[in-house]
Amino acid sequence: MNLSIIIPLLNEKESLPELHQWILKVMHENNYSYEIIFIDDGSTDHSWETIQELSQKDANVKGIKFFRNYGKSQALHAGFAKAKGDIVITMDADLQDSPEEIPQLFNMIAQENYDLVSGWKKKRYDHVVTKNLPSKLFNWAARKTSGVYLNDFNCGLKAYKNLVIKNIEVSGEMHRYIPVLAKNAGFSKIGEKVVKHQARKYGESKFGIDRFINGFLDLITIWFISKYGKRPMHFFGALGVIMFVLGFLSTGFIILFKMIKLYSGFHTILVTQNPLFYIAITSMIIGSQLFVAGFLGEIILRTKNNEERYKIATEVNL
Template sequence: MNPNIQISLVIPLYNEAESLPELHDWIVRVMRDNNYSYEILFVDDGSNDGSWAVIKRLAARNPFVRGFRFVRNYGKTAALQTAFVQSRGNVVITMDADLQDSPDEIPELYRMITEEGYDLVSGWKKKRFDPLTKTLPTKLFNAVSRWVSGVHLHDFNCGLKAYQARVVKNITIYGEMHRNIPIIAKWNGFRKIGEKVVQHQARKYGSTKFGLERFIFGFLDLLTVAFVNKFGRRPMHFFGTMGVLSFVVGSIMAMYLIAEKLYNISQGLRYRNVTDNPMFFLALVAIIIGSQLFLAGFLGELFVKQTFKKDEYLIEEITGE
């Protein structure tokens, strides 16, 4: 972090050459009107429409512009993670490059972080200019995210967010987990999360780069985040518990079949071989699955022990010697 830089604007982009000059000028106007010290980080996610050439021109005329170009399209999460590492401002604000996020929201987002003490403030596009095929899946995703995480936001997928610098410096995102940053932040101890209604503008140039598959990936990533947060450091608690239950159930079924056969023999009753009963094979499968799950938990514990870092816990404050 650089104490001389108040705001780092992080803008991931893919094929947004037409909108970049207008977005840049709009941001600069807001920064100057409010007398903010700032930097703009453009992350070109493998564009092929000349976006990088536009970024280089902007950087040549504005010393507060920094550009990063990927060799290929890695996705929005990779672009955000790269910019988070490179950012130097005390407050980090992310926004999309398609002009659907308004830079006029920046002063209030910055104030909420610096004056109200929020760790993270997420935008809420209460009134959207998107088709029904996009808004309905979004509402469903947001509802499930609230239920799973306990983070009560209306719009997890809004690209316009503000963070204290310590938040983005102490979380790691990968895959397509940019939608779940508020959840990851909360589960890493940053619990003061706010929300602000922001203006949503209709796309001015080009077309959206995301399809309906992003909601499928979003749900899968949500499950991943939830699982890793709860069991990432104690895999035996999940796999071991499931394995023991499966093994015990299978063993009880097998012992019941054997006991039933022995009882029938002792009483001179008709009986059939244990292996002739379909329940035996279900019991056998349960025992095998239980053993494999327990082994998976054991191997997971070994992996955690090898990769664990003593300094990975976040310390809020230190006093005394």
């Protein structure tokens, strides 16, 4: 079986030669047929020049350079599109992921027939407050919401069957939820392996506390897309009908109550002077808008074009 190793990166010039040598050692020890695809996500520190140098020394090294920073999901998407290996490994370029884990991940796909295996950094060397605690909370919420019971959704070290990466759409900031995307696409055999995590050797982390805020927002997005992405009318239409009917019935009740009072000889205030009347009307308007939103969602879903989400400046060995 052939192996593709996909490595997205941003300003990791110092790490790349050492990472390449480490991967090379593992590949030769296990006699793997392999390719290494580096995706330079808009680096400004000569990372691309380093990739070019490595590609000249090693024909198995391939590279993709973006015009600017588009994000890790877009980098993985570009790598997935180019990957030719039967088994695909993704890992970070900062030397915190160990290439020594690759053989066991490879075997779990090749021999145990997993569709996807996700790494679990059980012992971490990140800052407790800014990364470890938010990560635990995030992973708990992701498990409860998605139904995919992994301990570490954020781990960049993962292994896939080629069939999986060719049948999932990684966009926005959805790289955290690739196991969920795989499950939604029908790949149900998802495993997990405890992997060694190492302290960052060069530079600084490109991710801060804000990634967990974005992660929770993305979690809500993927939950909605998983449930209603192919049928937005089922959500917006149902909610719109409920609000419209409640508003309509409330308005009818207010008018009927007014008429009963008049026929009984009681003096009552005008219907338009009753605050409940305006609440009911507002409910009907919002219900109508939600219903229309459902129709628009259906129209967009059926007419959308696949937009280019990133621009590739140049490639090497591809």
